[in-house]
Amino acid sequence: MSETLNPLINLGISCFFILSLRGLTFPRSAYRSNLLSMIGMSLTLLWMLITCTHPFLVLCAIILGMIIGIFVSQKVKMTDLPQTVAVLNGCGGLSAFLISTCAVLEENLDILDTPISAVIGIFTFSGSIIAFAKLQGLIKKNFGNLNQLLNLLIFIILLLTLIEYALHPDIQGFLIISVLALLLGLTVTLRIGGADMPIVISLLNACSGLDSATIGFVINNQLLIITGALIGVSGSILSFIMCKAMNRSLLTVLFGTTSTHTETDSYDRKHLVKTGTPTEAAFMMENARKIIIVPGYGMAVAQAQHILRQLSDILINKYKVDVKFAIHPVAGRMPGHMNVLLAEADIPYENVFSLTDINNEFSSADIAYVIGANDITNPLAKTDSSSAIFGMPILNVSQAKTVFVVKRSLAGGYTGLDNPLFYADNTIMLFGDAQKITAEIVKTLEH
Amino acid sequence: MNFSEELIVFILSAFIGYYIVWGITPSLHAPLMSVSNAISGIIIIGAIAVLNTSPSSLVSYLGFIAVTLASINIFGGFGISQRMLQMFKHKKNIRVTKNE
Structure with a gap:
């Protein structure tokens, strides 16, 4: 009997998996999609247990894997995804x-x-x-x-x-x-x-x-x-x-x-960098109408997503600022990594935009707040054809009236490139830990 | 089932996958990876099939390990997807209460 039943059962389970992937099209149906594939997988395991010759042995192995798998998945931090x-x-x-x-x-x-x-x-x-x-x-x-x-x-x-x-x-x-x-x-x-x-x-x-x-x-x-x-x-x-x-x-x-790019004239430009304090940043944000926040892997490392949510909440609710988040496809270490971290901090996904959706809006923004991101904002990708990242789509943060860049130092990003954005006239650097700097801005805004 | 029939199934499934995955919003790419990672634990079927036929003890040891590893993949993957997607779900509720 299992000969005729097997293809039908396979077909049913495949449908569950297909519908599950389909469910990931919209955030609203995403939660359901995991349930669908879990049902599909449970049916598979059940069917295998019924039809296999050593059910006990198989069950032992499955339970062993289950214990390890669930333990690991509940322990890890979202940054370590x-x-x-x-x-x-x-x-x-x-x-x-x-x-x-x-x-x-x-x-x-x-x-x-x-x-x-x-x-x-x-x-x-x-x-x-x-x-x-x-x-x-x-x-x-x-x-x-x-x-x-x-x-x-x-x-x-x-x-x-x-x-x-x-x-x-x-x-x-x-x-x-x-x-x-x-x-x-x-x-x-x-x-x-x-x-x-x-x-x-x-x-x-x-x-x-x-x-x-x-x-x-x-x-x-x-x-x-x-x-x-x-x-x-x-x-x-x-x-x-x-x-x-x-x-x-x-x-x-x-x-x-x-490709290793040799830094050319970056050295003598270093003294042209403008630095600011969190208090100044807070003052400017208070009076802005539109702020776009650009998170990068540095934000994840500093675990700054929760304080970033407080910042956006206070700006939206107290100062009626239009706050949006811009996410580059390769921000983070896996596809969609930043979206998950922002979701972890309960930042509404309606405020989170992808590169193509938001890139035209930088010119109408008063402030771009770049936190822990580097290469994805590097204008060299547009201007310098000898650069390693030439041709890579970037977020046009420099089109905003003022750009705040939160960073530990002037060091290059993962590509090791110097970033001319840091030396631009409308850029103000905030040197320090992403979480501490943002926390200080929030503290100032609260008063 | 012979090879050409299997190839037909493979190619047609690939087409289904192609059209579905291009429709997925970039913000859900991380859950997509972890859900598909969990589903790839379906390889457990192969591992169980090995245990089914085990004539020698070496093969059954290896089969047992294979089932365990695939099981880790399945439950770890679903656990992580669940945590991730819970955040996306969670947020919807918050937004609703704010509107009220």
Whole structure:
């Protein structure tokens, strides 16, 4: 009976997943979408438990994973979201690798699907671990100067061994392929710098989807293929959007060079920087009609989202200022990271705008409050064709009447570039911790 | 099911995914990643299938670990998505009370 029932059940569960992703189109229906996919997943687990041969063993493993997974997900801070997603991706990848290893051990040698799913699985695993270590700050060293040909070389050898395996499948060949894919995951992610992290995270997400799909091909399961295709496409689109937002191509991120820009005349401009105090900033904000706040990763590091909400509340309610938030697609370390942090602080999503929606409004704003953001506001992206970020869409903060930039120092952002915005006539720098500075502004505004 | 049938299923699903994902607002990209991350734990089906056929003890150990890892992926992913989306939901209520 399960032979005829299986495809129907797979179809039903796929519908849940599709509707779930569809629900994420609007913030209003987003909460429901997670419930939908949870129902889909529960049905899957239930059906597997009914039909499998060792239900007790499977149940034990599921409960063990459940305890660990729920514990981890409830413990992490919202700022640490990207690395948590990376670790979870890694778990999925390793699982896929183990499944394909088992398939090989059971002498399922003659299929090419198996080594391919093993390659993607172990690549996802090692890549995710490095991404985690980088985001967590465990690896601080920059491997940007690692030979770029190395990745290409490993990739080509990997392809050759795959062809060799397709002709003469054996366990040694499988092991060599796995080790090469593991290495490739390490070298690719080691070279990628902090600013490209949103791309890597989305890419690993896409890989974990492709994993599921290839395992689906190995064990002939439609549900795995459908779900895997959905996730693979979703991750690929996110990577594409992130690449576009940084004006990079995926190939240059993976195999290309990270261009190092030599700072030219920035040195003698340093004394032209205007600095201000939080009290001055508060005074100007009080009298403004429209303020646009531009948060960046520095805001997340300083955990300033809650105090930022107090600032916007007091400006809106007490001083009747029009306050909007502008979010660049690559602000933060994963797609949509800033939106989640602002949501965590209960900032209404009606006040939060994306780059394309708000970029024309800077010219009508009295104040742009740039907090912990750097490269995404750098005018060099428009003016200097030799710059590493040339062509990347930026937020036009300098069009506002006055720009306040909250920053610890004049140091460059993740790209290491100098930012001419800091030296502009209408820019006032507020040096210090994002949270402390904002708190002082709020304190002044309260009186 | 043969390979070409599987390929048809794969490609058509990819098309569905393509049209859905382009419609998703950028502010929900982080929940999208974590929900899809949780769903990718569907690979647990493969892991359970390995346990089903386990002839040797090595394979069943590996299968057990695979099921556990996939399960971590599922429940961790859903846990995080839940926390994230709760914030988006939470906010709606606040706005409603403000209007009243």
